[in-house]
Amino acid sequence: MFNKDILLKELTFKAVRSSGAGGQHVNKVSSKVELTFNLKDSLAFSEEQLLHLQNKLQNKLTKEGVLMLQCEESRSQHKNKELVIKRFLDLIASSFKVPKKRIATKIPKAVIRKRLKSKRQVADKKANRKKPDLD
Template sequence: MIQINERVSIPKKELRFSFSRSPGPGGQHVNTTATRVTVFFDVEKTRSLTELQKMVVKGKLRRRMDKKGVLRISVHDFRSQNRNRQLAVDRFVEIMREALQKVSKRKPTIPTKGSLYRDKRVKKRRSQVKRMRRKPSMDD
């Protein structure tokens, strides 16, 4: 089981792994071994998440998902497939944890007297600068 947070854990069998050759330079080793790891997690078909959690995850992670609702995370940081695999699982946990975190509502605040005073001073100074840029009128 992969623990996401205190309420959500996902069985390892729900994650699917794919291995391929890493992009970029690297010599003979990179050209012969499949070190890039891609993790696939089907958000639509999982039993580990409630319907509400699925909706939240799909909303927050829609850019990382395909049209069928499969979350995809690729890692090719290391030369070792095992290290990339572990890093991919760690990133998956981190991404899911952030997606399932509740967002607290913003409480509107009243500006302090000091901040209102400073804002007024800044506005006044700015208007004076702009006034000085104008062409002089005949009355001046």
């Protein structure tokens, strides 16, 4: 499908300071990892695959065709880097996955009969609540 080694070499990482609470150490450590991937300049995919990815990921790409992902779940920069790489590879793999075609099934006659019977029972119950017509 695609060459994972070439793909990983094309990734660019940047470590920045993570937001949120963290105490005294938070202002000194850059644990948040930002991954950038230039889809248009990628050599890991064929032309057809690039068009498919641009179509599938159009909401996640910048105007220049760059995919940006970030992770700040862990306090460790290395753990965040692993997580963002895994998230990136899952995103690429899910973009190429073809959804299974849904096959419409026929509703069984017994199910239709049961539904109509229960509707009739509810209608009779409501009809019995009315005052009798004495005319």
